[in-house]
Amino acid sequence: MPYTYDTSNIFAKILRGEIPCDKVLETEHSLAFSDIAPKTPHHVLVIPKGPYVCYDHFAQDASDLEIADFTRAIGQVCAQLGVSPGADGAGYRLISNAGRDGVQEVPHLHVHILAGRNIGPMVMAPP
């Protein structure tokens, strides 16, 4: 599936340093920052630095290095937040919305790390 990446999206502006973010972690290929409208006590977004629209785009076109870096960055943020269940943390939920039905607002791949309270049911019934 060919993707067109919109360089004017807000996360691209964060990556270019045009707007600020509350940085949580930066690695060679990834950036993590606090969500501006947190839905849970911990709400961190992890994004790749490369121009990928969504998860399947990333899985298709990113290098093995980028994929490994991104995956490890997510794990590192969970450890930093102290929410990893294996380290006696209470757990977390990862969400990556894609496209219209996924209700993706920002067309740059991001994984939400939600934690700090019971997150509730996985999917709400449609209205």
Ligand code: AMP
């Ligand atoms: P999604 O619906 O999965 O595309 O989520 C986009 C997320 O980006 C939302 O949770 C927003 O609150 C968040 N967001 C939008 N603008 C910013 C920003 N400038 N800094 C941090 N988070 C943002």
